[in-house]
Amino acid sequence: MKSAVGTCVVTNGTLIDGTGAEPIADGALVITDGTIHYAGPQGNCPPVPDDVLRIDASGGTILPGLVEAHFHPTYFNVAALEDLDIKYPVEYVTLLAAANARLALECGYTAARSGGSLFNIDVWLKKAIEKDITSGPRLAASGREICGVGGLMDWNPDFRKIGMEGLVLLINGPDEARSAVRKLVKDGVEWVKTYPTGDAAAPDVNDHHTLCMTYEEMHAVVQTAHNHGLKVTGHCRATEGIKNALLAGYDALEHGTFIDDETLDLLLERDVPVVPALYFELASVENGPELGMPQAVIDGHQETLEGGAESARRILAAGGRLGMGGDYGFAWNPHGDYAKELEFFVNYVGLKPLEVLKCATKTGAEIMGRGDDLGTLEPGKLGDVLIVNGDVLNNIGILQDRSKFLAVMQGGVVKAGRLSQPA
Ligand SMILES: [Zn+2]
CATH class of the missing domain: 2.30.40.10 (Urease, subunit C, domain 1)
Known part of the structure; x- marks a missing residue:
């Protein structure tokens, strides 16, 4: 650039x-x-x-x-998760990702950290932006995500006869976790995105106690990633999953929804930043009935919203770091709405505007690993x-x-x- x-x-x-x-x-x-x-x-x-x-x-x-700290350039405003891997070929998703990146820049986001990408699109998008071939935020790329078989991102049952090749590397056990990270090393990512826990959005893994990866798998991911100079983050909602991630050596947490005193202490001890991505939950609660979401899913989003807001307040009050990123790319949470996250954190979570702006700039750059030259x-x-x-x-x-x-x-x-x- x-x-x-x-x-x-x-x-x-x-x-x-x-x-x-x-x-x-x-x-x-x-x-x-x-x-x-x-x-x-x-x-x-x-x-x-x-x-x-x-x-x-x-x-x-x-x-x-601004720094969008949880950016999915390849999520094309889908109304159903399965659309992500079956609706369009990779060629078209690449074009959509370039358009999303341009939009993010127009929205004032000069840098962004990927929270997971279909195939390796964000790695090449980053290169194209750096060469001024297309415009967009300066990116930190993560490529495909890692999840345990049967976990949150393994949503296609066998009868569909398709896997999750574009979006996720599905693993069973520490050996497969290591080989998944090694694949990503060759792809050229900076962040390894994993799915240690479930989520209200997915009925099969919907309660906040669900673990989608074992501690041993998470530890294997971290060891291998750190060995190659990569950082590790994960979708962590359940308290036990957050604790496992912190003990395994994760470099950041996505969501960090249900923390207790012990996990908060661990988080502060290692100064691990958290990206709550919470407006998504409010948008899910508000739009859920019209979109036909089951009531149990909507209730789960409400619980996540309240738990996540409380955790975010506690983390910041205790001297921890929060990044502002919003998981945009769903029908009810489309690209372009990125700054809704900031207003939400002022009005719903109750943070001061100046605090939120620090999270959305300085802390975002630190999470990207670029605190010395950005933010x-x-x-x-x-x-x-x-x-x-x-x-x-x-x-x-x-x-x-x-x-x-x-x-x-x-x-x-x-x-x-x-x-x-x-x-
Ligand atoms: Zn995400």
Whole structure:
């Protein structure tokens, strides 16, 4: 991905740097050759030549580009899970994934961490974005997901006569877990996504006690992945599954829904970040009846929603880290709605807007393993910036309104927003 050459100065906006620090009312940002040179009060801004690109953010907010920490570029807004592996060939899903990535960038998401992909599409999407062949967030790829036979992602019964080749590597025992990770090593992923527990969405594995992988399998995944420099995360709802993941050495947790005191202590001890992805649950509860979801599934989503919100509050209050990512790509939770997660965490979970923005920027970049060059507006970091016309802290909901985006920048280049359109 090319960075801008030359200098860009953004002035007159409220500057939120993503570290959780209080906003600066009259903020300025200077980006030189794609890297942030200055971020702070306008009064202290170093002098810059006259002939540079100037962006007036009057009445607006200057913040780091958002990070979607649980992104499924290949989930094409499916209404039924089985559509993921039977509806379209991989060629078409690849095109859909490219469109989803472009949309995410237009929505202000300059970086994203994959939470699992059909085939290896996210690995190649990442390469195409880096080469400016197509546009999208800077990606951390995960490729196919790993799940135990009979677990959450093994949803096709034998009579359907199809497997889950595109989406999941199904394993039985630690040896198969190791060989699945080794396959992924060759594919070029950075994250290994696993399914240690069940979920309210899947009737066969629906209660929150269900374990879909054993501790031995999870430990084998971690050992093999770490040996190859890969990180491991997992879909963890049941308390026992969360505990197993933390003891096995997982690097992050998806959802982290039902925690108890012991798992919270383990989580904090290892400083493992959690991506709750909770708006999905509210959307499932609200849209479930119309979509024909069984009442037991809707009740399960409600229980997950309440348990997940409580856990998220506890984790953050205790000094833990949360990433904002939303599992978008379902009919009731489509691509493009990414920032609904942020408003949900303010209005439903009760976090402060500034806290949520830190989770959606700094922590997201840390989860990607790119905390040193992304996620905050600080000198030395890449010029990945979102400039919004309006007061984001007063109304975080405006992050869902792309018509209010002045600029979405990557490496100082305006990639989307009003200023990206030809005059
Ligand atoms: Zn997911």
